[in-house]
Amino acid sequence: EIVLTQSPDTLSLSPGDRATLSCRASQSVRSNYLAWYQHKLGQAPRLLIDNASRRAPGIPDRFSGSGSGTDFTLTISRLEPEDSAVYYCQRYDTSLWTFGRGTKVEI
Amino acid sequence: QVQLVESGGGSVKPGGSLRLSCAASGFIFRNYYMNWIRQAPGKGLEWVSYITSNGDAVFYADSVKGRFTISRDNAGNSLYLQMNGLRADDTAVYYCARANYGLDYWGQGTLVAVSS
Secondary structure, three states: OOOEEEEOOEEEOOOOOOEEEEEEEOOOOHHHOEEEEEEOOOOOOEEEEEOOOEEOOOOOOOEEEEEEOOEEEEEEOOOOHHHOEEEEEEEOOOOOOOEOOOEEEEO | OOEEEEEOOEEEOOOOOEEEEEEEEOOOHHHOEEEEEEEOOOOOEEEEEEEOOOOOOEEEOOOOOOOEEEEEEOOOOEEEEEEOOOOHHHOEEEEEEEEEOEEEEEOOOEEEEEOO
């Protein structure tokens, strides 16, 4: 079974801080087919980053993705109050499109 | 604009069946892989299934394999999820989502509640 492990479980930060979220895969992610999503309560999830580092249309440049192989990072620079949400990583390089368990960002 | 609208959720007893639908508009539906994802109460997102653009291949999470069937009607711009043998742990909000590398458009979800 392919597992994505996200850390930390929760991040409590202040407006203007920088958030660094980690996603580690139990096996290498082919072609860096790794995406990040933002999910707020009562809303549909929102794609932030795909292909590990490509920002989705309309996503502010405060959000950036990096990494390759088994280790990936989502960085949110200059946190704003509306960034409070749960953030998920997901791989889509195999027949099983796994999500990580999420990191909750509290601001 | 791209729109995905799920329907068909509701309350059902364990062992029962439901068929979810997802009506797509605003894009060329037949060109995209489509997915179902769910979120159980208090839990994270769980990928359920995806279907290729012409429907020639389908994949399922182990948790639903053998019980759920994904299908699509490209002429009618619709995606479906037939759910049989429902269990309490299938209780969740079910989302359909378009795959464009990542899942770039999502519906608002439909709630499925399995309880006796």
